[in-house]
Amino acid sequence: MKVPAPRDEAELLARAEALAGRRLAEVAADHVFAVPEHLRRHKGWIGQLVEAALGATAGSRAEPDFPHLGVELKTLPVDETGKVTQSTFVCSAQLDGSMARTWEECWVRKKLARVLWVPIVGDGPPGERLIGTPLLWSPDPEEDAVLRADWEEHAHLIGTGQLWQVNARRGQVLQVRPKAANASDLTWTLDEEGEEVRENPRGFYLRARFTRGILERHFF
DNA sequence: CTTTGATCATAC
DNA sequence: GTATGATCAAAG
Numbered sequence: 361m362k363v364p365a366p367r368d369e370a371e372l373l374a375r376a377e378a379l380a381g382r383r384l385a386e387v388a389a390d391h392v393f394a395v396p397e398h399l400r401r402h403k404g405w406i407g408q409l410v411e412a413a414l415g416a417t418a419g420s421r422a423e424p425d426f427p428h429l430g431v432e433l434k435t436l437p438v439d440e441t442g443k444v445t446q447s448t449f450v451c452s453a454q455l456d457g458s459m460a461r462t463w464e465e466c467w468v469r470k471k472l473a474r475v476l477w478v479p480i481v482g483d484g485p486p487g488e489r490l491i492g493t494p495l496l497w498s499p500d501p502e503e504d505a506v507l508r509a510d511w512e513e514h515a516h517l518i519g520t521g522q523l524w525q526v527n528a529r530r531g532q533v534l535q536v537r538p539k540a541a542n543a544s545d546l547t548w549t550l551d552e553e554g555e556e557v558r559e560n561p562r563g564f565y566l567r568a569r570f571t572r573g574i575l576e577r578h579f580f
Numbered sequence: 581c582t583t584t585g586a587t588c589a590t591a592c
Numbered sequence: 593g594t595a596t597g598a599t600c601a602a603a604g
Contacts, residue, residue: 399598399599399600400587400588400599400600401588401589402588402589402598403587403588403589403598403599403600404590404597404598404599405589406597406599407596407597407598408589408596408597411596411597421592421595422594422595422596425596434597434598435598437598437599445582446599446600447584447598448598449596449597449598451595452594452595527584527585528583528584528585529583529584535583535584537584537585537586538584538585538586538587539586540586540587541586541587541588542586542587542588543585543586543587545587545593547593560585560586561593561594567583568582568583
């Protein structure tokens, strides 16, 4: 079943709400997706399935899932009580000096400007997991402020060649972690002297605490 | 139980 | 190599 792109936010949200309560195996059957026994070798399976079910324009392009709506789709793994259990990847970090200089123009802020969060309940076999109640969200002023503070700290260190000081312990809600096929995957970055050196690619992630707070504030 | 650092699949 | 989609698994 091929789903056309949603016309507007209301249609997108309505579709997502219609999926709530369904098992992933049912949704997969509708869209001719094979259901893996576990996600060990299929880590992006849930996200891709939900994209198909909602009519996202799939692909590896650097734009929102719904370009005409400016909406990004993120699945959120939660336990039976609705608590988010994992961090959420936002975007990769530009280590080569081409990173945005201000929060206003950075990728993190653009990506998080409008997000459709779709909770996925359970950690058992993927097909048995349930789709939860979706939430169409934008950061409120407090959330934007804390994200900005974290981003500016990371951006400053990366921009001044101090990547070695950046690890996952930094950032209240936005952290920087490896993002690669494996630890031997290297990209170029600049050290403190401006010399090109090889480093592991990194990405920006939202701590589970942050996304947990978003769901709690809206549903409890 | 939670978090950090590492890893998996796929398209281009 | 870059991007998309994330979860795994060891360590705290």
